[in-house]
Amino acid sequence: MTSRDQTPRDIACQELVELVTEYFEGALPEDEVAAIDRHLIDCEACLRYLRQMRATVTALGLVPTEAVTETLSDQTVSTLLAAFRHRR
């Protein structure tokens, strides 16, 4: 239990930037989330950092998969199709 007069944990910017993904993923304990939320009220720079991380994730979701992935070589695809034809 947290008592009412307990001093809230003060989190440093340098610490916060390493917790952003755990924060997004809901992997932090409640008191850490509260410490981050409190920090973000006063810290425009960290809020900006957090928004940019979120924007990065959203932007990645909009990148077409074929733009980032390697595909099988034509030769491998031919080998596989030939194997399929000769399966039986």
Add this chain to the structure above:
Amino acid sequence: MLLADAEIVVRLRAGDQNAFAEIVRSWSPAMLRVARAHVHSHATAEEVVQETWLGVLRGLDGFEGRAQLRTWVFRILVNTARRRGKREARMSEELSAPTVDPARFRGDDDPEWPRHWRDEAVPVETLPEPALLAREFRDVLTAALGGLPERQRAVVELRDVHGLDAQEVCELLDLTPANQRVLLHRGRARLRAAWEAAAS
């Protein structure tokens, strides 16, 4: 074209080559990415994926449909990749360094704001909309993805581009949930830094 699982199985068993070509085309990129996180070269990853598909063809008649076809294929892939891959012990190096340049923060001994952003080093203010970001910075993002260590790249692409969930990625890449999050964080942080650098 996305076929329902059961329909794919029926068509594959009936010898429909187009159905096979279609799943090879659409699943192989993610399979290559998974394989690449287990083995050291693209060539080996391609062999792993090829071997997987050949195993799928061999096992197709015995596939009972208890799992999704895709889940079954990826399970064969992971087993094949594990056999080929050397267990890597590079985790510590990949997981330890800070993701933001320490020079951008005040020192531990700063009388006022220890380890807070230095005024002149706060994140750049320009913040394009994600849609714009994705379009205008696509080359930056894809180049930066290409520059990530393999496992960071695998986690970021599988989670954020292919849309797999955390548990799937842990299983495919043999990661603990904590390490999956660390790799995801490090990868995303480098991408954010890349477009910050491009924007400023």
